[in-house]
Every structure is written in C-alpha cells, then in structure tokens.
Amino acid sequence: MSEHNVDQYRITDEPYYMPVTNEVELYEAAYDARMPIMLKGPTGCGKSRFVEHMAYKLGKPLITVACNEDMTASDLVGRFLLDANGTRWQDGPLTIAARIGAICYLDEVVEARQDTTVVIHPLTDHRRVLPLEKKGELVEAHPDFQIVISYNPGYQNLMKDLKQSTKQRFGALDFDYPDxxxxxxxxxxxxxxxxxxxxxxxxxxxxxxxxxxxxxxxxxxxxxxxxxxxxxxxxxxxxxxxxxxxxxxxxxxxxxxxxxxxxxxxxx
Ligand SMILES: Nc1ncnc2c1ncn2[C@@H]1O[C@H](COP(=O)(O)OP(=O)(O)O)[C@@H](O)[C@H]1O
Ligand SMILES: [Mg+2]
The missing domain is CATH 1.10.8 (Helicase, Ruva Protein; domain 3)
Structure with a gap:
C-alpha cells in the first residue's frame, strides 16, 4: 500500500550490544504490547546502540530522527513540495514509520519544541493514528509501528522538558554508563x-x-x-x-x- 522501500530501513548486520541489566527482555515485552518507550540517560551511554540492536533482533525497520530546536511538526509529518509537475506530498520520517511499521526513534526529543512533540500524541494512545492535517489524511499506524524517544534528564530545565502529558504516554528505561x-x-x-x-x-x-x-x-x-x-x-x-x-x-x-x-x- 505504501510507496516506501521498507528494506532501506532494515538493519542487516547485528549491532553489537552488551546488555547491562534486563533491558532487552523488558523492551521485548514492551514492543510486544507496542508500548511507546522512553530511553533515559546521559549522552553516549548506549541508548541509540540499544535501539539499533533491538530493531535488528525484532526484525523491524528502524527510522531515526535526530531532534533539534528548529525542527517543526512538518519535518516529522511531511509537507507539500513544488516540482515540475505541480505540488507533491512528501511523507516525513514519522509518517513513513507509521505506514511501513518501523520503530521510529526520536533521538534527544527534548531538543524539539513542545508544539512539535505533540504531533506524536495520537500515535501513542489507543488510536494509533497520525493526522496529516495539511493533506487531509488520517494515517492508521501499521501494527508493527512503535515509537521510541531518548531523553537526557541531565539537560532538563524548565524551558526544555517534556510535558507530563507527553511523558505519561511512555514506559521508561533508565540507562547509565555500564559497570x-x-x-x-x-x-x-x-x-x-x-x-x-x-x-x-x-x-x-x-x-x-x-x-x-x-x-x-x-x-x-x-x-x-x-x-x-x-x-x-x-x-x-x-x-x-x-x-x-x-x-x-x-x-x-x-x-x-x-x-x-x-x-x-x-x-x-
Ligand atoms: N551496552 C553497550 N553495548 C555495546 N556498545 C555500547 C554499549 N553502551 C555504549 N556502547 C558504545 O558507546 C557508543 C555510544 O553509544 P550511543 O548508543 O551512541 O549513546 P547514546 O545514544 O546513549 O548517546 C556506541 O557507539 C558503542 O560503541
Ligand atoms: Mg544517541
């Protein structure tokens, strides 16, 4: 149904990951429930590697988005582009992930503005939908779709924190430097x-x-x-x-x- 090439998002070689506690088992159970997951911990402690490893292990495509403060909702969801033939809709990474059933990893999500972050809300509750307002389409997430965000509590300040209404849509795994x-x-x-x-x-x-x-x-x-x-x-x-x-x-x-x-x- 989708024009996206799923294979380009598949991880072909197993990313090396050394478990620290029971995070692999917990993540597997959470994925089984398609629960949105938040990975918390300092930079460079293995969060991204863990997601890559889990996507490989579960055999699911992975789409990673490095979040930043200039990112808009359109950067996640998609936008109309002008080309020689007129206007053409281009799905953003979140929309592609929802369509193809990828794990969508929003890295350093607190960097994004809160009005950007809220676009993930309808995907993180029982509706599992993504409204493309500009296009007038309601995308129903593929059954395999899951959303994962990373979050560094160390950088937390009042201006840059997730709203409780966002936080409370996720199960969370704490990461730290290993023993x-x-x-x-x-x-x-x-x-x-x-x-x-x-x-x-x-x-x-x-x-x-x-x-x-x-x-x-x-x-x-x-x-x-x-x-x-x-x-x-x-x-x-x-x-x-x-x-x-x-x-x-x-x-x-x-x-x-x-x-x-x-x-x-x-x-x-
Ligand atoms: N548990 C782990 N198993 C394997 N490699 C790890 C692990 N933790 C950290 N690393 C190494 O540390 C590097 C940085 O980890 P990364 O996942 O990029 O950090 P984060 O996403 O938390 O900022 C990885 O590229 C990898 O080499
Ligand atoms: Mg990372």
Whole structure:
C-alpha cells in the first residue's frame, strides 16, 4: 500500500550490544504490547546502540530522527513540495514509520519544541493514528509501528522538558554508563585495544564521573572511551589519545583539564 522501500530501513548486520541489566527482555515485552518507550540517560551511554540492536533482533525497520530546536511538526509529518509537475506530498520520517511499521526513534526529543512533540500524541494512545492535517489524511499506524524517544534528564530545565502529558504516554528505561567490567568489555570489543588498556580507560572515566556537579556538567561517556580506544589502537600514544578524546571535549576550564590530565597520567 505504501510507496516506501521498507528494506532501506532494515538493519542487516547485528549491532553489537552488551546488555547491562534486563533491558532487552523488558523492551521485548514492551514492543510486544507496542508500548511507546522512553530511553533515559546521559549522552553516549548506549541508548541509540540499544535501539539499533533491538530493531535488528525484532526484525523491524528502524527510522531515526535526530531532534533539534528548529525542527517543526512538518519535518516529522511531511509537507507539500513544488516540482515540475505541480505540488507533491512528501511523507516525513514519522509518517513513513507509521505506514511501513518501523520503530521510529526520536533521538534527544527534548531538543524539539513542545508544539512539535505533540504531533506524536495520537500515535501513542489507543488510536494509533497520525493526522496529516495539511493533506487531509488520517494515517492508521501499521501494527508493527512503535515509537521510541531518548531523553537526557541531565539537560532538563524548565524551558526544555517534556510535558507530563507527553511523558505519561511512555514506559521508561533508565540507562547509565555500564559497570566497569561491562564497560571495559565494550571498549575492548569496539576498538580492539587489550583488556588491560580498556580497564585503564574505564577507571579514568570513573574518576571523571565523580566530578560531575563539581565542575563538570557531564562525565566522560562510553562513546568517548571508544574514541580513546580507537586512537590507541591506531598507535597514538595513550596520553595524547586521552587528552584529545577524554579531556578536551568535555571541559574548557584550565584547572579541570589539569585535574583530568593528572588522572590520565596516573594510569598511562
Ligand atoms: N551496552 C553497550 N553495548 C555495546 N556498545 C555500547 C554499549 N553502551 C555504549 N556502547 C558504545 O558507546 C557508543 C555510544 O553509544 P550511543 O548508543 O551512541 O549513546 P547514546 O545514544 O546513549 O548517546 C556506541 O557507539 C558503542 O560503541
Ligand atoms: Mg544517541
């Protein structure tokens, strides 16, 4: 019924994901109920990778939308375009997902304005519909459609938060940086550095994470540890690799940089 090519949204190679607790089982049960899901946690802790892994595991196409404050409802739902033959409707990513039965992942959804976020409401209750007001069409969501959003509670402020009427449409899974052992396994797997090096990187991150709220807005993420491992695996000297990936990105404060560099030096 739809002109969209479902295969382009399928994930063909299994994304590596190391479970932290029972999130895989919980997500499977939630998907079975087609429950909208919110993934909460700091940046770079595995939320996107988890969704990619679950879409692969469930054999469903995945459409990811990186949300930002300039995004309008039309960017999600679709718009009329002018071309040589006149006007033509173009479905937005949310509409495509609803039509083809994809998992629609709205990444960093708080970045979007609230009037944008409300377009997902009719898809997240028993109606499972998406009104295309400009087109005059009511899209009934495909039975496989599910909506997943990610949300970083750390960035929460009064201007940028989801309304309760949005929040209370979702089941939520908390994500955080994995335990040291799991995180080191991930870093070693993702980069090819040995376990001993991965352990050191994780210990550096754990020190920095203790500084969150004491001069650091956010700790060193798993993503940054993967970056550090990638450089080390390419032969970059570990102190230089850590400075570039674990210290420089997260703070401009000279004292904080010294503190973090010193932590790096105790391990490498
Ligand atoms: N549990 C995990 N299993 C496998 N890789 C992980 C896991 N957690 C984090 N990672 C690694 O960290 C990187 C960043 O994770 P990502 O999913 O992009 O973070 P988020 O979406 O939370 O910002 C991933 O590309 C992956 O290399
Ligand atoms: Mg992400």
């Amino acid at each position: 040291a052992e799991v995180e080191a396994t991930i870093v070693a797997h993702e980069t090819g550095v040995d376990k001993e090096t991965a352990d050191k990187l994780v210990q550096i991150a754990q020190r920095a994470r203790n500084l969150k709220g004491h001069g650091l807005d956010e700790g060193i993420s798993t993503r940054l540890l993967v970056y550090a491992g990638q450089l080390i695996a390419k032969g970059v000297e570990p102190n230089a690799a850590c400075s570039m990936t674990l210290v420089r990105p997260i703070t401009d404060d000279p004292d904080m940089r010294d503190t973090l560099d010193a932590a790096v030096n105790t391990f490498f």
